[in-house]
Amino acid sequence: MSRRGARRFVADLLRGRRPRSFRAQDTDVDDLRAAITLRSAQPGSGVPREEFVADLHQRLADQLAGKHSTEDAEPVRPARVDTTRRRLVAASSLAAAAAAVGAVADHVLTTRTPAPDGVAGPQTLVPNTGSWRTVAASADLTEGGVQGFDLGTVVGFVSRTGGALRAVSGVCTHLGCRLALDVPTRQLDCPCHQTSFALDGELLRHQLRVPPPALPQLEVREADGAVQIYAPPGPA
Amino acid sequence: MVDAARRVARMARGPGQGRSSFTKSRAEEQVADEPSAGTPLLRVVSDEFYPDWEAVYRDNVARVYRLMFAKVGNRPDAEDLTAEVFATALRPLRVSASAAEVRAYLLVTARTVLAGHWRRTLGREVTTLTDEDSLEAAPADAPTSADTAGRAAAMLAQLPESYRRILELRFLESCSVREAATAMGISVTYAKVLQHRALRAAAALREVSE
Numbered sequence: 001m002s003r004r005g006a007r008r009f010v011a012d013l014l015r016g017r018r019p020r021s022f023r024a025q026d027t028d029v030d031d032l033r034a035a036i037t038l039r040s041a042q043p044g045s046g047v048p049r050e051e052f053v054a055d056l057h058q059r060l061a062d063q064l065a066g067k068h069s070t071e072d073a074e075p076v077r078p079a080r081v082d083t084t085r086r087r088l089v090a091a092s093s094l095a096a097a098a099a100a101v102g103a104v105a106d107h108v109l110t111t112r113t114p115a116p117d118g119v120a121g122p123q124t125l126v127p128n129t130g131s132w133r134t135v136a137a138s139a140d141l142t143e144g145g146v147q148g149f150d151l152g153t154v155v156g157f158v159s160r161t162g163g164a165l166r167a168v169s170g171v172c173t174h175l176g177c178r179l180a181l182d183v184p185t186r187q188l189d190c191p192c193h194q195t196s197f198a199l200d201g202e203l204l205r206h207q208l209r210v211p212p213p214a215l216p217q218l219e220v221r222e223a224d225g226a227v228q229i230y231a232p233p234g235p236a
Numbered sequence: 237m238v239d240a241a242r243r244v245a246r247m248a249r250g251p252g253q254g255r256s257s258f259t260k261s262r263a264e265e266q267v268a269d270e271p272s273a274g275t276p277l278l279r280v281v282s283d284e285f286y287p288d289w290e291a292v293y294r295d296n297v298a299r300v301y302r303l304m305f306a307k308v309g310n311r312p313d314a315e316d317l318t319a320e321v322f323a324t325a326l327r328p329l330r331v332s333a334s335a336a337e338v339r340a341y342l343l344v345t346a347r348t349v350l351a352g353h354w355r356r357t358l359g360r361e362v363t364t365l366t367d368e369d370s371l372e373a374a375p376a377d378a379p380t381s382a383d384t385a386g387r388a389a390a391m392l393a394q395l396p397e398s399y400r401r402i403l404e405l406r407f408l409e410s411c412s413v414r415e416a417a418t419a420m421g422i423s424v425t426y427a428k429v430l431q432h433r434a435l436r437a438a439a440a441l442r443e444v445s446e
Contacts, residue, residue, distance in 0.1 A: 009358075013309050014407065014410070016310060017310065017312065018313055019357070020313035023358070023359050024362070029360050029362050030440070032358075034391065034439040036363060037309075037387055037391065038388050038407035038438070039310070039407050040305050040306040040309050041385045042409075042410060045311075046301070046305050046306065047298065048297060048318065052301075052318075052417070053298075056297070056318070057290070057293060057297075059323075060293060060322055060323065061290075063327075074349060074440075094336045096428040210403075
């Protein structure tokens with residue numbers, strides 16, 4: 001009788017849908033298990049969607065910050081969850097598991113974390129071992145000028161504004177794509193997700209659920225007519 | 237203080253996004269507090285500690301998801317179950333537990349969540365998280381665990397050619413029945429029959445091997 005349920009389950013799996021519930025018989029179980037084994041071997045299937053990861057992060061942050069009281073118990077799971085079951089699970093086996101790990105210290109988790117950018121101030125990269133490496137001649141970096149550099153170990157952009165030099169990393173703080181300088185707007189654009197940074201490293205624009213942090217700063221100086229960055233040694 | 241300093245343990249793993257500036261800024265603050273800041277410690281990975289829940293999440297979300305996908309075979313369920321694991325586990329979690337302990341706890345939670353899923357949807361435990369399943373096994377960004385791919389490959393290798401082919405086309409390459417039928421030069425009706433028989437044969441194999 002449940003053959004049809006099992007077939008529909010497999011058809012749903014193949015369409016990438018959530019399989020519909022049915023009362024499975026023992027004889028169905030092996031078929032379903034084989035279908036799941038095969039389906040989970042499809043290339044790329046084990047990687048969560050980026051939107052899912054960002055969205056869940058946000059929901060968890062809200063939950064831990066107490067935007068929903070514990071009694072609501074539904075902030076993260078969609079409505080189809082049976083609340084009775086949730087409470088039961090939370091109260092029994094998981095409490096035991098938590099006890100095994102250690103005492104509960106709720107405040108550690110619920111402490112509001114600072115925003116990823118800004119609050120902690122920009123990060124400055126200071127490598128354990130580094131040296132001053134020339135990236136441009138002083139004469140070539142005039143007022144308002146910007147220049148990209150690639151030192152093998154570090155890539156970035158150095159600019160001169162109001163007479164002061166500033167250097168920032170040239171790697172997007174979201175997932176590590178290399179930023180490109182857009183000359184007319186004087187901003188650094190990520191080719192992957194339309195994130196943009198200012199030349200001082202501040203985040204200008206993004207489409208992500210969680211704003212990526214500002215670009216790390218690099219130490220920069222001018223010596224002997226050259227603009228130099230403090231960077232680790234590496235391939236020339 | 238010692239405990240706090242240990243917690244700055246660098247995250248050696250996790251998706252690129254995981255190394256947030258927050259993690260780094262914390263680390264730097266605390267290193268600066270240490271009297272012996274001149275000699276930075278190299279942290280042993282097995283002795284890792286997470287600085288906060290976000291680090292727990294970033295380092296493990298892809299691992300939990302991959303594990304769940306391998307057990308349910310579809311994205312909507314894998315996403316819901318991953319969400320349930322973190323929602324259930326994070327609140328009572330003690331962050332000062334070591335990374336290994338945190339993962340063990342996530343795994344225990346995942347086992348309970350998966351069992352509940354099957355009880356709710358089919359009334360039978362189709363798949364379970366066993367002691368062989370681990371959150372450590374593969375790097376967090378591997379597309380599928382070697383284990384999952386290996387089991388499917390082993391299963392397919394034991395099947396006759398036409399069975400193997402239809403299952404590959406439908407399950408691994410996500411072809412429609414029509415596309416699979418065209419690729420194999422058979423009718424759509426026969427492709428459906430073949431797929432059904434092939435899956436039964438694959439299921440029977442598993443019974444023998446287990």
